[in-house]
Amino acid sequence: MNTLLxxxxxxxxxxxxxxxxxxxxxxxxxxxxxxxxxxxxxxxLYAHISHPEDHxxxxxxxxxxxxxxxxxxxxxxxxxxxNSRLRDEWSKLPAFSVGTSTGVVxxxxxxxxxxxxxxxxNLCKIILEAVKPGSKPLLYPCGTMRRETIPKTLQKEGIxxxxxxxxxTVPNPDxxxxxxxxxxxKGAPFCIVFFSPSGVQYSxxxxxxxxxxxxxxxxxxIGGTTRAAMQEHGYVVAGVAEKPNPTAxxxxxxxxxxxxxx
Numbered sequence: 001m002n003t004l005l006x007x008x009x010x011x012x013x014x015x016x017x018x019x020x021x022x023x024x025x026x027x028x029x030x031x032x033x034x035x036x037x038x039x040x041x042x043x044x045l046y047a048h049i050s051h052p053e054d055h056x057x058x059x060x061x062x063x064x065x066x067x068x069x070x071x072x073x074x075x076x077x078x079x080x081x082x083n084s085r086l087r088d089e090w091s092k093l094p095a096f097s098v099g100t101s102t103g104v105v106x107x108x109x110x111x112x113x114x115x116x117x118x119x120x121x122n123l124c125k126i127i128l129e130a131v132k133p134g135s136k137p138l139l140y141p142c143g144t145m146r147r148e149t150i151p152k153t154l155q156k157e158g159i160x161x162x163x164x165x166x167x168x169t170v171p172n173p174d175x176x177x178x179x180x181x182x183x184x185x186k187g188a189p190f191c192i193v194f195f196s197p198s199g200v201q202y203s204x205x206x207x208x209x210x211x212x213x214x215x216x217x218x219x220x221x222i223g224g225t226t227r228a229a230m231q232e233h234g235y236v237v238a239g240v241a242e243k244p245n246p247t248a249x250x251x252x253x254x255x256x257x258x259x260x261x262x
Contacts, residue, residue: 002189003253004182005031006199021246027253030182033050034203035196036172037064037143042072047166048139049073052086056136057094059127059161061150062215062238064105065141066097068166082108096127096138118243119223133158144168145198147225171202179206183205190240191218191253197229204233218256222249 005018008031022029048055049069060066073082087109097105097112098120105112113130117123131138137160140150144165154161172178192214194200207214218238221227227240239252 001027001191001253001257002186003027003029004189004192005029005195006034006193006203007031007033007195008033018246018249022251025250027104028186030183030186032178033172033207034199035069036170036177037167039068039071039167040165040169042068042166045069045141045166046072046076048162049086049119050081050167052089052093054136054229055093055139055158055162056130056131057096057138058090059123059138059140059150060095060105060112061123061140061142061146061212062096062098062105063104063144064167066108070104070108070140072166094130096123096130098123110133116243120147121153121226124150124153127154127159129159131159136164139163141166147197149225169198171205176206176209179203179210183210183212188213188217191220191256193222193241193249193253194219194226194230195222195244197226200235201231206234218253220249220252220256 003010003022007018016031018031019029038214045068048241049072058069073079073086094113095105095110096114098114099119114123114126117126127138138154140161140163142163142165144167147166151161151163194203216236219230219235220241221230221237221242222241224240224242227237230237239256241248
């Protein structure tokens, strides 16, 4: 059973949890990234990271937001201030993190809250339990395509936050070539999994260019936000993994497979 995951590849030296889990489940799995990222305005982010005393915590809504913090520290002081002072001060404050970000948050030496949240809506509930109106602002690194869930919820509840746009999402210029190679070698997959709304948008442009026939391919989403984006682009969604982890995704794929077999 061929499975195509439209997601960013693992960028560090740790094992890829999706590849590991799918191999154990005897599912053929290939990851292609439909998107790339460019980091921007890290000077502003560093200025805020340098002053934990002005904040009541951090919000990490994606692994990329954690990477933006790590990169700004590396670029501006080679991590000297972080290792000598800032890490200890920030570690006394909550670091709210959606599940996919928790591993890299720990690598920074912080203690993530929200590992099992699964999505921004659930993470907001955890934030609201821990932070009260009138507290110092939360520092919220984000991207240019960030969703409205976290800002609107915090504003509604009177929770202050400081938003730093630290990266922008761009199409992967190699996706067309990589996808053509995949289809030539493996043919149409049993299922394609979309991991983000921007991934849906950019990959659809390539699929349309190829005039790819996806009628016999099961199309799955990671989370409700991605499902909504798929529906907006005219896709029929066969299944949804409610949490962004391999276990939830494998369950959704197996349910699709069971429906096909039945």
